[in-house]
Amino acid sequence: MKIPKRIQPLVDDGLIDEVLSQLMSGKEASVFMVRCGQEIQCAKVYKEANKRSFKKAAQYQEGRKSRNSRRARAMEKGSKYGRDQQEEAWHNAEVDALYTLTRAGVRVPQPYICVDGVLLMELITDDDGDVAPRLNDVTMDAEQAKEDHAIMMVYVMRMLCAGIVHGDLSEFNVLVDAYGPVIIDLPQAVDASANNNAKRMLIRDVENITNYYAQFCPELAQTQYALEMWDLYESGDLKSDTQLTGQFVDDSAAADVDSVLEEIKAAFAEKEAREAYLKMQDEE
Numbered sequence: 001m002k003i004p005k006r007i008q009p010l011v012d013d014g015l016i017d018e019v020l021s022q023l024m025s026g027k028e029a030s031v032f033m034v035r036c037g038q039e040i041q042c043a044k045v046y047k048e049a050n051k052r053s054f055k056k057a058a059q060y061q062e063g064r065k066s067r068n069s070r071r072a073r074a075m076e077k078g079s080k081y082g083r084d085q086q087e088e089a090w091h092n093a094e095v096d097a098l099y100t101l102t103r104a105g106v107r108v109p110q111p112y113i114c115v116d117g118v119l120l121m122e123l124i125t126d127d128d129g130d131v132a133p134r135l136n137d138v139t140m141d142a143e144q145a146k147e148d149h150a151i152m153m154v155y156v157m158r159m160l161c162a163g164i165v166h167g168d169l170s171e172f173n174v175l176v177d178a179y180g181p182v183i184i185d186l187p188q189a190v191d192a193s194a195n196n197n198a199k200r201m202l203i204r205d206v207e208n209i210t211n212y213y214a215q216f217c218p219e220l221a222q223t224q225y226a227l228e229m230w231d232l233y234e235s236g237d238l239k240s241d242t243q244l245t246g247q248f249v250d251d252s253a254a255a256d257v258d259s260v261l262e263e264i265k266a267a268f269a270e271k272e273a274r275e276a277y278l279k280m281q282d283e284e
Contacts, residue, residue: 001019001020001021001022002019003019004019004030004032004045006045006116006117006118007019007032007034007043007045007118009115009116010043010115010116010118010120013115015036015113015115015120016034016035016036016043016120017034017035017036017037018034018035019032019033019034019043020032020033020034020035020040021033023042023131026185028046028047028187028188029044029045029046029047029187030044030045030047031043031044031045032045033123033131034120036120040123041112041120041121041122041123042109042120042121042122042123042124043118043119043120044094044118044119044121045117045118046091046117046118046119046187048117091114091117091119091187092114093186093187093188093189094111094114094119094185094186094187094189095111095114095119097164097186097189098110098111098121098186099111100162100163100164101158101159101162101164101183101186103162104158104159104161104162104240105158105240106155106158106159106162106183107155107179107180107181107182107183108182108183108184108186109121109122109123109124109182109184110122124175124177124182124184125177126177126178127178132175132176132177132182133175133176134171134172134173134174134175134176135171135172135174135175135176135181135212136170136171136172136212138176139216140216141216142216142217143217144216145213145214145215145216145217145220146213146217146219146220148176148180148181148213149209149210149213149217149220151180151181152174152181152209152213153206153209153225153244153246154244155181155183156169156202156205156206156209156225156229157229157238157240157242157244158240159183160192160202160229160230160233160238161233161238161239161240163191163192163193164189164190164191164192165189165190165192165195165198165201165202165205166183166186166188166189166201166205167188167189167190167201167205168185168188168205169183169205169206169208169209170205170208170209170212171208171209171212173185174209192233199230202226202229202230203226203227203230205226206225206226206229207226210223210225223246223247224246224247224248225244225246227248227250228244228245228246228247228248229244231248
C-alpha cells in the first residue's frame with residue numbers, strides 16, 4: 001500500500017521496511033501493520049491535536065508534570081513550542097505507561113520506539129498469525145466470561161498499584177489472543193494520585209468491562225470491584241497480589257444511616273417527654 005506521510009521518515013531511516021495494511025483509524029490515532037526486517041509489527045500514528053476527536057483531553061492531562069521547567073512553562077502558556085511539547089508528552093504518556101504496566105505484570109503490547117508521533121510496538125495476533133480480535137467481537141460462555149473478567153480485574157488492580165488508571169477502558173480497547181485479554185490504547189492514561197478524576201474514571205473503566213462480560217455471565221453485574229479497589233488504594237492496603245472479592249460495603253454510608261437513626265430516636269424521646277409534660281400539666 002502507499003506509505004502514509006507520517007510513516008515515510010521511519011521508512012527513510014530504515015526503521016520500517018514495508019507498510020502492509022491499515023488496521024484501524026480511531027479518534028486519536030491510525031494503526032498500521034508494518035514489516036520491520038523479518039518481524040511484523042504495529043505502527044500507531046498519532047493524529048495531530050486539531051484532528052483528534054478525543055473529548056475533554058484536559059481532564060486526562062491533569063497531574064502530568066514535565067521535569068523540564070522551561071518546557072512546563074511553555075506548555076502552560078500555549079506557545080507553539082509549548083503545543084509541540086504537549087503533543088510529545090501525549091505520545092510519551094502511552095510509551096511510559098506500556099513500559100510501566102509490563103513491569104507491573106499487566107498484558108499490554110511491547111513498545112519498541114516512538115519517533116515523531118509514530119509508535120512502533122508488538123502486533124498482537126491469534127493462533128493463525130492474524131491480528132487478534134477486539135473483545136467486542138468475541139463471544140463466550142459464562143465460565144469463560146467469569147474467568148476473563150477476573151483476569152481483567154487483576155490487570156486493572158495492578159495498573160492502580162502502579163499509579164495508573166486507563167481512563168478509556170472498554171471492550172473496544174482490549175484485544176484477545178490465545179492467552180487471554182491484552183489491554184491497548186493508553187495515551188490518555190492518568191496518574192491515579194494526581195488526577196482529581198481518577199476515581200471516577202476507574203469506576204467507569206471497571207463498569208464498561210464488567211457490563212460487557214455480564215452479557216455472558218449476568219452475576220458479574222452485581223460485583224463492586226472498582227469501589228473495593230479504590231477503597232484499598234486510598235487506605236494504602238492495595239497490593240499487586242491482593243485477593244479481590246468484588247464486594248464492597250460503604251462504611252461512611254452506614255455511619256450516615258446510624259446517625260439518622262439516632263436523630264430519629266432523639267426526636268421520639270423528645271416528643272414523648274413533651275407529651276408526658278403536657279399530660280402532667282393537665283392533671284394539675
